[in-house]
Amino acid sequence: MxxxxxxxxxxxxxxxxxxxxxxxxxxxxxxxxxxxxxxxxxxxxxxxxLDDMQYSRREHLLPGRELAIYHLLLEVLPGESYVVLPRVRLADVVIVSPEARNRIEHTNRIKERSLDLLVCAAQDLKPIAAINFETEIEGKKKQLADRFTHKALEAAGLPSLDLRPGSPPSESELIAMLHKLGLQF
Structure with missing residues (x-):
């Protein structure tokens, strides 16, 4: 033993x-x-x-047609009242309620999305309206992602607008759309 x-x-x-x-x-x-x-x-x-980083700088933050809409917004909106920010993460604009069920899942979903343009109040950078670009070729996955983004913005009380860079609105049409979103100028 x-x-x-x-x-x-x-x-x-x-x-x-x-x-x-x-x-x-x-x-x-x-x-x-x-x-x-x-x-x-x-x-x-x-x-x-860290000695073999595979990154390079983009030539442009916004492609040509999207950049044209950005400049149109800058012309239409008074600079002393509004600022237009390109490529903003949805998670930087929308937050998940601390009491939300599946909070981590909701947080991860908004981290994956971004807004093409965000109109903010110039004084305090308060988000006023989101603008997303629609593509001519929309797949089912893109449609579902856009639908989620719209619903998240709606739940957060942030109006949004979809624009087609291939057929941008005229200046007067854009002004009417922005007024409809609640922007005053």
Whole structure:
């Protein structure tokens, strides 16, 4: 019986030492820099080599037709009252109620979306209206995403407007649309 107890204790000690050894080796492996000598950081469980960043700058924030609508908005809206911001994340404009069921799911959904243009009050950058661009080729997935964005904006009490960059409104049509959204100028 004593021999059996000694074998069990020895097995437990060997297993404990093996686990400590594996943990130390894992720490040593995770703290090593890359083979190129660059610092390595962990972003969302994916290793990134900071010496080999695969990014480049976009040539334009808004493509030509969308930029034309942006400039039209700047011409129409008085600069002392309103400011137009391009490419704003929906999560920067709309928040999820702390008491909401499935709060994390709702938060993740708004993090994935963005508004093409956001009209804000110039004085305090209070969101006034959202403007999204419709594409000529709309797939089912895009339609569902747009529908979700519209419903989220509606629930938050932020009016929205859809414009087609391929056939932009005239200045007078845009003014009428903005007045309909509640903008006063």
């Amino acid at each position: 004593a021999q059996f107890i000694i074998v069990v204790i020895a097995t437990v000690l060997v297993k404990l030492l093996w686990d400590v050894y594996k943990e130390q080796m894992q720490k040593k492996t995770n703290s090593r820099p890359s083979s190129k000598g660059g610092e390595v950081i962990d972003l969302s469980n994916a290793w990134i080599d």
